[in-house]
Amino acid sequence: MEAVQAQHEDKRPKIVAFLCNWCSYAGADLAGSGRMDYPANLRVIRVPCSGRVDPLFVLKALEQGADAVLVSGCHPGDCHYAKGNYYARRRLTALLELLEFTGVPPHKYRFEWVSASEGKEFAQVIREMVEALNAAEQKAAMAHV
Amino acid sequence: MSDPDPVPTLRAKARELLEQGTVRAVVGYQSHAESGLPVPAVITRPDQAEALVFNPLCAHNLSRYVQGGAEKPVAVVAKACDTRALVVMMQESHIRREDVFVIAMGCTGIVDAARIDERARAPWRRIEAIRTDGDAVAVETDAGVARLSLTEDLLPRCVACPVPQPVIDDVRLGDFPEAPPGRPDPLAAQVAEIEAMGRDERRRFFSETYNRCIRCYACRNVCPLCFCEKCFADETRPQWVPRSTLGGGNELYHMVRAMHLAGRCIGCGACERACPVGLPLMAVNTKMAQVVDGMFGHVAGVRMDDTPPFAVYRDADPDLPGHGGGKS
Numbered sequence: 001m002e003a004v005q006a007q008h009e010d011k012r013p014k015i016v017a018f019l020c021n022w023c024s025y026a027g028a029d030l031a032g033s034g035r036m037d038y039p040a041n042l043r044v045i046r047v048p049c050s051g052r053v054d055p056l057f058v059l060k061a062l063e064q065g066a067d068a069v070l071v072s073g074c075h076p077g078d079c080h081y082a083k084g085n086y087y088a089r090r091r092l093t094a095l096l097e098l099l100e101f102t103g104v105p106p107h108k109y110r111f112e113w114v115s116a117s118e119g120k121e122f123a124q125v126i127r128e129m130v131e132a133l134n135a136a137e138q139k140a141a142m143a144h145v
Numbered sequence: 146m147s148d149p150d151p152v153p154t155l156r157a158k159a160r161e162l163l164e165q166g167t168v169r170a171v172v173g174y175q176s177h178a179e180s181g182l183p184v185p186a187v188i189t190r191p192d193q194a195e196a197l198v199f200n201p202l203c204a205h206n207l208s209r210y211v212q213g214g215a216e217k218p219v220a221v222v223a224k225a226c227d228t229r230a231l232v233v234m235m236q237e238s239h240i241r242r243e244d245v246f247v248i249a250m251g252c253t254g255i256v257d258a259a260r261i262d263e264r265a266r267a268p269w270r271r272i273e274a275i276r277t278d279g280d281a282v283a284v285e286t287d288a289g290v291a292r293l294s295l296t297e298d299l300l301p302r303c304v305a306c307p308v309p310q311p312v313i314d315d316v317r318l319g320d321f322p323e324a325p326p327g328r329p330d331p332l333a334a335q336v337a338e339i340e341a342m343g344r345d346e347r348r349r350f351f352s353e354t355y356n357r358c359i360r361c362y363a364c365r366n367v368c369p370l371c372f373c374e375k376c377f378a379d380e381t382r383p384q385w386v387p388r389s390t391l392g393g394g395n396e397l398y399h400m401v402r403a404m405h406l407a408g409r410c411i412g413c414g415a416c417e418r419a420c421p422v423g424l425p426l427m428a429v430n431t432k433m434a435q436v437v438d439g440m441f442g443h444v445a446g447v448r449m450d451d452t453p454p455f456a457v458y459r460d461a462d463p464d465l466p467g468h469g470g471g472k473s
């Protein structure tokens with residue numbers, strides 16, 4: 001983990017992305033192989049299914065200094081394991097409420113469904129996340145002048 | 146059948162259960178040898194039954210002490226609300242119904258022991274007796290009687306008591322209110338107050354709160370539903386939460402704790418009462434209970450045949466923002 005950190009130290013903001021193997025990882029791959037233009041700020045952690053993503057992973061990544069965390073899996077109904085993402089959905093929607101309640105800025109997290117064919121959509125999600133992070137950083141910098 | 150003082154019946158029942166060997170132990174309350182305040186008691190001999198007490202200062206949720214897996218059940222003295230914890234423990238297969246004999250005690254609210262100081266005329270050292278007297282509790286101390294109101298001096302969680310009837314019981318002693326008292330809930334009010342702040346202000350509020358935590362884990366250790374043999378906070382490989390607070394990790398502990406108790410917390414308030422640095426732990430607990438009720442229609446421990454809310458799903462569950470549901 002530290003090696004990865006050092007290697008990519010330059011590329012900020014840093015987004016940690018938990019992508020399910022069967023849809024979103026393939027979607028990200030498609031975005032890459034299709035040479036779609038999206039920022040290279042991603043650190044991808046491939047998980048078997050969005051159902052594998054423990055809220056602890058998201059919170060730990062943020063605590064360790066990720067500027068934002070993305071969790072993405074197959075659309076409801078399309079999970080390779082049939083229902084992993086339905087369980088994930090309950091956890092993630094509850095986690096969204098907790099993050100909102102405790103005032104964690106919304107540009108720090110995003111939970112999405114991206115299919116294997118949605119390379120374009122994946123690139124768009126990343127672009128939006130980076131834009132939101134840059135905007136927040138600029139706002140913070142302005143507040144200090 | 147009205148039974149204004151159930152303590153003699155409670156002692157007789159405990160004695161009988163132990164004499165007949167129906168249970169291996171009775172978990173109840175006794176008076177602390179020095180202060181006279183009620184504290185937990187675990188008795189295993191019939192002659193110890195005389196030590197049992199029950200009064201409106203019995204705040205502890207004794208289901209924390211219940212363990213299953215033995216040949217004989219353990220009897221536990223439980224207020225109506227406390228039985229919710231037992232129900233969650235059963236729904237999650239932590240214990241079986243036959244592991245516990247529930248002695249449900251009628252209760253019209255528990256008063257906050259901290260108020261004794263305020264209501265006593267002089268500094269007190271020892272409580273001689275605790276009597277219910279109309280809508281007050283007369284706490285007779287060595288420095289005179291402190292009268293605590295059964296409406297004004299209640300624990301926050303008792304003000305709007307949502308579950309005055311036990312969810313499960315093997316015997317009921319005392320009088321149970323038919324319905325919730327219908328008073329506004331101070332815990333819900335606290336959540337609403339936090340929600341009314343701006344996001345930045347909320348962030349400050351929770352950072353400042355969690356910064357004060359000394360990570361003694363009293364909140365976890367007292368919680369009847371923090372029964373994992375290995376808590377993520379104790380894990381060393383990988384070490385999610387550093388041993389020392391100097392290494393950070395307070396916020397992570399509290400956020401994960403909130404998630405682990407979402408839909409499971411029965412709102413007993415034990416965590417907040419145990420916290421030595423006075424953190425408002427019920428805010429997040431109450432909020433997450435509202436979230437799980439609102440989104441999945443689940444209230445922890447109020448029905449025996451419910452399934453834990455994160456072990457099931459519905460097609461019609463709220464979806465992620467931007468996906469035909471949820472907030473965006």
Ligand code: SF4
Nearest residue numbers: 358359361362364420
């Ligand atoms: S009881 Fe209070 S101080 Fe101890 S770990 Fe819990 S919140 Fe922190």
Ligand code: SF4
Nearest residue numbers: 368410411413414416
């Ligand atoms: S989290 Fe606190 S209020 Fe909820 S069940 Fe545990 S001790 Fe009780």
Ligand code: FES
Nearest residue numbers: 020049073074079
């Ligand atoms: S395999 Fe993609 S969400 Fe389950």
